[in-house]
Amino acid sequence: MDESRFLLDLxxxxxxxxxxAEVATxxxxxxxxxxxxxxxxxxxxxxxxxxxDTTLHLLAEIGIILLxxxxxxxxxxxxxxxxxxxxxxxxxxxFVLPFLFGFGVAHDLLGLDLLPSLFVGGTLTATSIGITxxxxxxxxxxxSREGQVVLGAAVLDDVMGVVLLALLYExxxxxxxxxxxxxxxxxxVILFFVLAAPAAKIISVVIKRFxxxxxxxxxVPTTIVALVLFFAWLAHAVGAPQLLGGFAAGLALSRRFFxxxxxxxxxxxxxxxxxEKEMKPIVHLFTPIFFVMVGLSLNLREIDWSSGFIWLFxxxxxxxxxxxxxxxALIVREPWPARWIIGTAMIPRGEVGLIFAELGRSSxxxxxxxxxxxxxxxxLTTLCPPFVMKWLYxxxxxxxxxxxx
Amino acid sequence: MDESRFLLDLxxxxxxxxxxAEVATxxxxxxxxxxxxxxxxxxxxxxxxxxxDTTLHLLAEIGIILLxxxxxxxxxxxxxxxxxxxxxxxxxxxFVLPFLFGFGVAHDLLGLDLLPSLFVGGTLTATSIGITxxxxxxxxxxxSREGQVVLGAAVLDDVMGVVLLALLYExxxxxxxxxxxxxxxxxxVILFFVLAAPAAKIISVVIKRFxxxxxxxxxVPTTIVALVLFFAWLAHAVGAPQLLGGFAAGLALSRRFFxxxxxxxxxxxxxxxxxEKEMKPIVHLFTPIFFVMVGLSLNLREIDWSSGFIWLFxxxxxxxxxxxxxxxALIVREPWPARWIIGTAMIPRGEVGLIFAELGRSSxxxxxxxxxxxxxxxxLTTLCPPFVMKWLYxxxxxxxxxxxx
Numbered sequence: 001m002d003e004s005r006f007l008l009d010l011x012x013x014x015x016x017x018x019x020x021a022e023v024a025t026x027x028x029x030x031x032x033x034x035x036x037x038x039x040x041x042x043x044x045x046x047x048x049x050x051x052x053d054t055t056l057h058l059l060a061e062i063g064i065i066l067l068x069x070x071x072x073x074x075x076x077x078x079x080x081x082x083x084x085x086x087x088x089x090x091x092x093x094x095f096v097l098p099f100l101f102g103f104g105v106a107h108d109l110l111g112l113d114l115l116p117s118l119f120v121g122g123t124l125t126a127t128s129i130g131i132t133x134x135x136x137x138x139x140x141x142x143x144s145r146e147g148q149v150v151l152g153a154a155v156l157d158d159v160m161g162v163v164l165l166a167l168l169y170e171x172x173x174x175x176x177x178x179x180x181x182x183x184x185x186x187x188x189v190i191l192f193f194v195l196a197a198p199a200a201k202i203i204s205v206v207i208k209r210f211x212x213x214x215x216x217x218x219x220v221p222t223t224i225v226a227l228v229l230f231f232a233w234l235a236h237a238v239g240a241p242q243l244l245g246g247f248a249a250g251l252a253l254s255r256r257f258f259x260x261x262x263x264x265x266x267x268x269x270x271x272x273x274x275x276e277k278e279m280k281p282i283v284h285l286f287t288p289i290f291f292v293m294v295g296l297s298l299n300l301r302e303i304d305w306s307s308g309f310i311w312l313f314x315x316x317x318x319x320x321x322x323x324x325x326x327x328x329a330l331i332v333r334e335p336w337p338a339r340w341i342i343g344t345a346m347i348p349r350g351e352v353g354l355i356f357a358e359l360g361r362s363s364x365x366x367x368x369x370x371x372x373x374x375x376x377x378x379x380l381t382t383l384c385p386p387f388v389m390k391w392l393y394x395x396x397x398x399x400x401x402x403x404x405x
Numbered sequence: 406m407d408e409s410r411f412l413l414d415l416x417x418x419x420x421x422x423x424x425x426a427e428v429a430t431x432x433x434x435x436x437x438x439x440x441x442x443x444x445x446x447x448x449x450x451x452x453x454x455x456x457x458d459t460t461l462h463l464l465a466e467i468g469i470i471l472l473x474x475x476x477x478x479x480x481x482x483x484x485x486x487x488x489x490x491x492x493x494x495x496x497x498x499x500f501v502l503p504f505l506f507g508f509g510v511a512h513d514l515l516g517l518d519l520l521p522s523l524f525v526g527g528t529l530t531a532t533s534i535g536i537t538x539x540x541x542x543x544x545x546x547x548x549s550r551e552g553q554v555v556l557g558a559a560v561l562d563d564v565m566g567v568v569l570l571a572l573l574y575e576x577x578x579x580x581x582x583x584x585x586x587x588x589x590x591x592x593x594v595i596l597f598f599v600l601a602a603p604a605a606k607i608i609s610v611v612i613k614r615f616x617x618x619x620x621x622x623x624x625v626p627t628t629i630v631a632l633v634l635f636f637a638w639l640a641h642a643v644g645a646p647q648l649l650g651g652f653a654a655g656l657a658l659s660r661r662f663f664x665x666x667x668x669x670x671x672x673x674x675x676x677x678x679x680x681e682k683e684m685k686p687i688v689h690l691f692t693p694i695f696f697v698m699v700g701l702s703l704n705l706r707e708i709d710w711s712s713g714f715i716w717l718f719x720x721x722x723x724x725x726x727x728x729x730x731x732x733x734a735l736i737v738r739e740p741w742p743a744r745w746i747i748g749t750a751m752i753p754r755g756e757v758g759l760i761f762a763e764l765g766r767s768s769x770x771x772x773x774x775x776x777x778x779x780x781x782x783x784x785l786t787t788l789c790p791p792f793v794m795k796w797l798y799x800x801x802x803x804x805x806x807x808x809x810x
Contacts, residue, residue: 004641006463011634014627021621031621055460058411065412216426216436218689222419225690229416236409278686284623285630285687 009050010059010289016042017288032134035288036382039295044302052296056289063290064130065232065246066225066283071133071151072250073276074142083145086332087152093328094346095157098124099164101320109316110309115168116365122168123356123374124321124349126161128382129154129243130290131348135386139393146338150345155247157346159189162241165356188238193248196231200252203227208271220278224253297354298379303372313373314380321381322347337396344392347385349378414455415464415694421447422693437539440693441787444700449707457701465698468691469535470637470651471630475688476538476556477655478681479547488550491737492557498733499751500562503529504569506725514721515714520573521770527573528761528779529726529754531566533787534559534648535695536753540791544798551743555750560652562751564598567646570761593643598653601636605657608632613676625683629658702759703784708777718778719785726786727752742801749797752790754783 020034042049103121106112112120132154136142167182207223228249235245253275303310329343357374360366366374425439447454508526511517517525537559541547572587612628633654640650658680708715734748762779765771771779
């Protein structure tokens with residue numbers, strides 16, 4: 001029976017992720033890598049016990065939205081504003097350079113057509129906020145100065161990546177770039193970011209009022225999850241990725257959130273703490289599902305390893321993907337170890353890159369080999385940087401602690 | 406897009422359930438009725454904004470399993486044992502009488518064939534543990550003596566109902582009653598109940614050990630949910646309903662659980678309290694989804710209200726359903742108000758009844774009208790008793806408080 005099968009799959013995902021994560025922390029490795037690995041092991045690449053089905057996919061989506069909600073909740077907006085300039089620099093350079101390098105490799109080195117080459121370049125643009133944040137959190141460097149620079153930059157280049165995706169999609173289906181649609185998408189995304197956070201703040205005040213008089217248990221988890229889902233839905237409706245809605249909602253409810261229009265809505269650390277406390281078990285339950293599902297969606301068996309093309313394609317793109325992000329970080333005004341860490345932290349690609357590759361394939365613009373190569377590059381950029389970051393922190397951690405804000 | 410639509414549906418379910426529940430408690434009504442009502446309003450019966458899709462159905466299933474887990478967690482096993490005899494009496498009488506009455510109405514009054522009549526009788530047997538418990542909890546009478554009698558009886562007649570369902574299913578597909586299969590199902594269910602609780606207890610000790618040394622946050626929610634899912638899956642695998650697995654897991658982890666084989670596994674109230682605290686937000690998030698989904702799955706528009714048959718059929722069956730459960734409760738040795746409350750609390754049918762009706766229709770044994778009539782009876786038995794119980798408690802509450810154990 002289907003229902004029973006689903007319970008078993010979900011249980012295997014939770015258990016495999018947890019078991020491997022416990023082993024990984026004993027070996028001093030970040031847990032997120034082995035959660036991806038759990039997916040690779042359970043999925044079509046190795047054991048083939050399960051395939052990513054619709055329901056698991058939706059739960060994973062809720063997982064990444066809730067993770068970004070938690071990230072927002074723990075983000076110090078004032079320190080993010082302080083690192084703002086550097087984040088913009090890292091984001092723009094880390095968006096433009098991988099796009100140009102990727103496009104160049106595909107178009108000039110490998111001789112792909114214009115449209116596939118644009119898709120290849122686009123795939124390399126967006127850093128995976130989820131994976132990067134998780135690695136920083138595993139290393140307990142999420143609130144550090146370099147952590148905040150990376151977070152800001154990752155949010156920004158995710159937005160840019162999604163706008164580019166909308167643009168390329170329009171380009172490939174409409175037969176040409178529509179300036180009107182591009183302008184509309186841009187406008188909506190900007191409006192969303194300007195309005196979402198204060199709106200979520202106002203809603204949270206309403207929830208707090210209800211909380212004071214409610215007699216039905218479970219007000220905080222149900223209404224806060226509904227609030228997060230609403231902003232995720234809203235983000236999608238205006239053309240931004242859903243996880244940014246989660247981030248905006250978390251930001252608005254964070255204890256350190258500073259409203260531009262002042263003190264009319266008093267801060268309430270007790271309520272914010274309660275939201276954090278009741279939401280944490282829910283976030284921790286859903287988050288591993290996302291990372292396991294990323295591993296599940298990589299079918300390493302589908303790749304034709306004997307072809308020379310796949311090695312050249314993915315090798316050259318891997319260099320482009322790594323260099324593009326690193327160079328952008330090396331120009332910021334931070335201590336040198338911090339520049340290397342920021343650059344490394346920006347390397348993991350994830351959700352948006354996978355969406356690019358999948359959309360390119362499903363619309364017939366990329367062939368199976370090119371898509372497999374891109375997925376391989378995404379996997380490698382995701383799997384290796386955490387180890388490099390751990391090594392960098394071990395070597396330069398002392399120096400960086402002095403600059404923590 | 407499908408994904409965005411799902412987020413919207415889930416958000417509407419959570420919000421509608423919460424808003425109506427807040428209104429209901431102001432009007433001193435149990436919240437569970439209006440959560441069903443939220444489903445009726447959002448679903449095909451009224452607004453038609455959503456239909457019960459697979460993912461929502463699976464989330465609802467997790468919701469009812471987790472609710473039964475919480476029920477088990479809060480059950481006082483020793484007081485359940487003290488009310489055991491009365492529970493068995495209520496359960497057996499409340500199983501046999503509705504079955505006989507329902508069969509009689511269908512076969513002798515309305516002239517249905519043998520097999521459809523058996524299905525109609527079966528539909529009336531099983532009390533909805535979920536709805537009954539929720540009503541008792543809303544009235545804060547879950548831990549009372551009569552609450553424990555009802556809980557025990559509801560668990561027992563759910564098991565009997567499911568065994569009957571397996572039997573009738575075998576009867577209808579295999580063309581005859583197979584004694585071997587019946588024996589096997591019975592044996593498995595008994596084995597499950599004997600072994601599940603101690604097994605869950607042992608697993609919880611392992612989780613506690615891990616908890617003491619784990620550095621990855623979220624151990625309790627992920628492993629406890631995995632444990633609950635495992636027992637739900639196991640229950641289904643041995644032929645029992647999944648929610649009984651959740652109940653068994655909760656029972657084993659409850660603070661008052663008494664292991665037959667003694668004191669080797671020490672009680673740890675601190676860990677049990679932590680499990681309760683971290684699981685509550687998750688339970689409260691998922692539970693309303695189940696009750697809204699029950700409302701969603703009732704399509705009141707599909708019923709042909711102009712036919713005389715539907716009124717006779719559902720009217721006569723409603724009397725059978727109410728009398729069958731009431732008579733069983735009136736023979737127990739409790740104060741008279743408690744007998745009436747126990748009888749009323751046993752009346753709501755739900756999951757198992759709906760499964761009977763649905764299976765009867767999909768296997769071609771019941772026609773659309775008969776199935777609609779059964780669904781109507783289930784809806785009425787679910788919607789009305791909470792009001793009667795509230796009224797009984799208002800009248801006799803003082804008297805019953807004295808007998809609380």
